[in-house]
Amino acid sequence: MVVVDTRNCTGIRGWPPGGSPVLYADRLRNHARACATPVPMQASTSIDRPRALAGQVALITGANTGIGRVTARRLAELGAHVFVACRSAQRAAAVIEEIRAGGGSVEALQIDLADLGSVRACADAFLGRDRPLHLLVNNGGIAGGRGLTASGFELAFGVNHVGHFLLTRLLLERLRRSAPSRIVTVASRAHYRAGGIDWEAVRRPTASLTGWPEYQVSKLANVLFSAELARRLAGSGVTTGAVHPGVVASDIWRSVPWPIRPLIKLRMISSEDGARTTLHCATSAEAATQSGLYYDACRPRTPSERARDETLARELWSRTERWVA
Numbered sequence: 001m002v003v004v005d006t007r008n009c010t011g012i013r014g015w016p017p018g019g020s021p022v023l024y025a026d027r028l029r030n031h032a033r034a035c036a037t038p039v040p041m042q043a044s045t046s047i048d049r050p051r052a053l054a055g056q057v058a059l060i061t062g063a064n065t066g067i068g069r070v071t072a073r074r075l076a077e078l079g080a081h082v083f084v085a086c087r088s089a090q091r092a093a094a095v096i097e098e099i100r101a102g103g104g105s106v107e108a109l110q111i112d113l114a115d116l117g118s119v120r121a122c123a124d125a126f127l128g129r130d131r132p133l134h135l136l137v138n139n140g141g142i143a144g145g146r147g148l149t150a151s152g153f154e155l156a157f158g159v160n161h162v163g164h165f166l167l168t169r170l171l172l173e174r175l176r177r178s179a180p181s182r183i184v185t186v187a188s189r190a191h192y193r194a195g196g197i198d199w200e201a202v203r204r205p206t207a208s209l210t211g212w213p214e215y216q217v218s219k220l221a222n223v224l225f226s227a228e229l230a231r232r233l234a235g236s237g238v239t240t241g242a243v244h245p246g247v248v249a250s251d252i253w254r255s256v257p258w259p260i261r262p263l264i265k266l267r268m269i270s271s272e273d274g275a276r277t278t279l280h281c282a283t284s285a286e287a288a289t290q291s292g293l294y295y296d297a298c299r300p301r302t303p304s305e306r307a308r309d310e311t312l313a314r315e316l317w318s319r320t321e322r323w324v325a
Contacts, residue, residue, distance in 0.1 A: 054079035062140025076104030113163030123170035179237025230292025
C-alpha cells in the first residue's frame with residue numbers, strides 16, 4: 001500500500017513543482033501500481049458453505065473498518081463466533097450492529113496495537129472468557145502515520161509488527177489447545193521493496209516524509225514473522241499465512257488530506273475484493289494443509305529474497321521477543 005504524510009498538503013516539504021495536487025497524486029498512484037499488478041483470483045468454494053464455521057471462534061484486529069470489517073462479517077455469516085478487536089467500543093459499535101442484524105454472534109475487545117499494555121489487556125480479556133480460539137487474523141494496521149508508538153517503536157513497525165507479535169504470542173497457547181487452528185497476518189506486496197531492517201531505526205520516530213519506506217519494512221516484518229512462526233509451530237496443528245490483500249480503497253487512507261485522498265483511490269479495489277485472500281487463508285481446506293506461505297490473490301506466491309531469509313527471521317523474532325518481554 002502507499003503511505004503519505006498526515007499533514008495538510010500545503011505544509012508538506014518536497015511538494016511537486018507548481019504545487020499541483022494532481023502531480024502529487026500521480027506520484028502516489030505510481031507507488032500503488034507497484035503493489036497492485038493484477039493477478040487473477042482463484043475461486044474459493046470452501047467459504048461458500050453455509051455455517052461452515054459453526055462452533056469456531058475467531059479474533060480479528062482492526063475489524064471496525066475496511067477488509068477487517070468485511071472479514072468479520074463474512075466469518076460470522078459462516079457461523080463463527082467473532083471477536084472484533086478495535087481501539088474503542090465506539091469504533092466497534094457499527095460492525096457489531098451489522099453482524100448481529102445478520103444473525104451473527106459477535107463480541108468486542110479493546111486494543112491499541114501501538115500500546116503494548118493495551119495489547120496485554122486485550123489478550124487477558126479474551127483469555128478470561130475461557131473460550132477456544134480457532135482463528136486469529138492480524139489485520140489491524142497503519143499507513144501514512146509518522147511518529148513513535150507509546151511503547152517506543154517507529155509507528156508503522158510498532159503497530160503493524162510489534163503489537164501483533166505480542167498479541168499472537170500471548171494467545172499462542174490457546175491456539176495450540178484449540179488446534180486445528182490458523183493465524184493469518186495481513187502483509188503487503190510492499191515488502192518486496194524493503195531492503196532489510198535497520199534495528200536502530202525501528203526504535204526511533206519515523207524518519208521519512210511519507211512513511212512509505214517504514215511501511216515497507218513493517219510489511220517485510222509481517223512476512224518474516226509469519227514464516228518463522230510456522231517453523232516454530234510445525235507439528236502443532238496451528239498453521240500460519242501472510243497475505244497481500246491488494247491495494248484497497250479502505251479507511252486506511254483516512255489520514256491522507258483531501259483532495260489527494262479521492263485521487264489516489266481511483267485505481268484501488270474494494271474492501272470486499274481485498275478481503276478475499278484473507279478469507280481464503282482463514283477458511284479454505286487447501287490453506288489448512290499449508291503453513292508459512294505468502295499469499296497473493298488467493299494463491300501462494302514466492303515472497304521477496306529478504307522475506308525468505310531465515311537468519312533475518314530468527315533475528316527479528318529474537319529481538320522482538322526481548323523488546324516485548
